[in-house]
Amino acid sequence: MVAQSKVQKDSRSRTNKERQFDDGFITVTKVFAWGIAVILILIALTVAWQAIPAINEFGLSFLFKSVWNPVANDGKGDYGAWPMIVGTLISSFLALLIAVPLGLGTAIFLSEGFLPPKITTPLTFMVELLAAIPSVVYGLWGIYVLLPLLKPLEAFLGNYLGWIFIFSLPKGVSAGGPGMFPAAIVLSIMILPIITAISRDSLASLPPDLRQASMGIGATRWGTIIRVLIPAAFSGIVGGI
Structure with a gap:
């Protein structure tokens, strides 16, 4: 009986360890997944922030212009994407x-x-x-x-x-x-x-x-x-x- 109870205790112990390992792995995976999302958001915000001076200077109309002339407008340029x-x-x-x-x-x-x-x-x-x-x-x-x-x-x-x-x-x-x-x-x-x-x-x-x-x-x-x-x-x- 003592040996049987010891085996059952070891089995429960291993099960708990495996469950803890699974929970830890899931937590780490979620952290990395959210980390990727945060990095993508930061990249988008950085690009948008760096683009603010160009948007203020030329507006969003450059998206629909067909001319690309860096020396137009007294050197300010005329850009169309x-x-x-x-x-x-x-x-x-x-x-x-x-x-x-x-x-x-x-x-x-x-x-x-x-x-x-x-x-x-x-x-x-x-x-x-x-x-x-x-x-x-x-x-x-x-x-x-x-x-x-x-x-x-x-x-x-x-x-x-x-x-x-x-x-x-x-x-x-x-x-x-x-x-x-x-x-x-x-x-x-x-x-x-x-x-x-x-x-x-x-x-x-x-x-x-x-x-x-x-x-x-x-x-x-x-x-x-x-x-x-x-x-x-x-x-x-x-x-x-």
Whole structure:
């Protein structure tokens, strides 16, 4: 009886310690989560505070102006951010239009057993490695390597499809220079590994029961992927995008 009561006491003691450890871990996690939120708020407040002199000087109308002339108005300058805002939105949309189908398709092939493990493992490693490369490296690579390679294609598209704003070249700029088309290509290459890696992790983390249950009721492989797996991993895929 003494030995049994001692075992029960030790069991209760271990349970209490585990409960205390869990509570402490949850508390630390909450502190870090709130810390991230506080840091983001401080960053936003700092940017807003630093922008007050510019807003007082030029007003919010600079967001909708198209002129950027630092020497206008007796040296005070005339600044307009509208072309940069529109260019960023359009190039980002085009990059997503290119990268999302490719990234999601690659993630499906890497996570759903379409390829043997001897090929899947090194490809997954390469995708994770590419996702860790800083964006500035992709930008420099795009300027010095990709743009010269795209010059013939950009010239062809500019000559025959220049009436489409995506392929049109700025005035006075020859092919191989800045433009919406090369910008979208560079951005799509930059975000493709990130979308692929996160989408693959989201699909791979799904329980096997989903696949087995879907195929057990007669669904095809692609039917299972499209109607079961992608909706189940939708939040993770959207997070990657």
